Amino acid sequence: MAKKRVLFLCTGNSARSQMAEAMVNAQLGEGWQAFSAGSRPAGYVHPVALAVLSEMGIEHHGRSKSITEFLGQSFDLVVTVCDPAADECPVWLGKGRQVEMPFPDPAKVTGSEEDKMAAFRAVRDGFNKKIHSLLEIL
Secondary structure (H helix, E strand, C coil): CCCEEEEEEECCCCCHHHHHHHHHHHHCCCCEEEEEEECCCCCCCCHHHHHHHHHCCCCCCCCCCEHHHHCCCCCCEEEECCCCCCCCCCCCCCCCEEEECCCCCHHHCCCCHHHHHHHHHHHHHHHHHHHHHHHHCC
């Protein structure tokens, strides 16, 4: 049985979509293959995103990718994870069911290191709950 394919989109592809990609591949990899991309890739994966994934036992070695790398490919599901009120969300014009699952950008949080870690953990934990529910129904 072929794995279903999911693409997570956001603006910079450095935090939210990277965490979603890593969690699906680590936790649901038997049935799903996840990818991520951004409309304006930051060119790096945020180190705090990697740190909070590591707290879950997930070692992610992704890279920030442009949405153009995936043009012409088909996905079973395309999930936009940016907050439309605060971000310029990308639009997917390819094949695949599209769903919005907005989360605030934890990379924009200012304050102490603990404040930043808390913001990334909140997004990670929110994804962990919502992604499992979303993919289980497909």
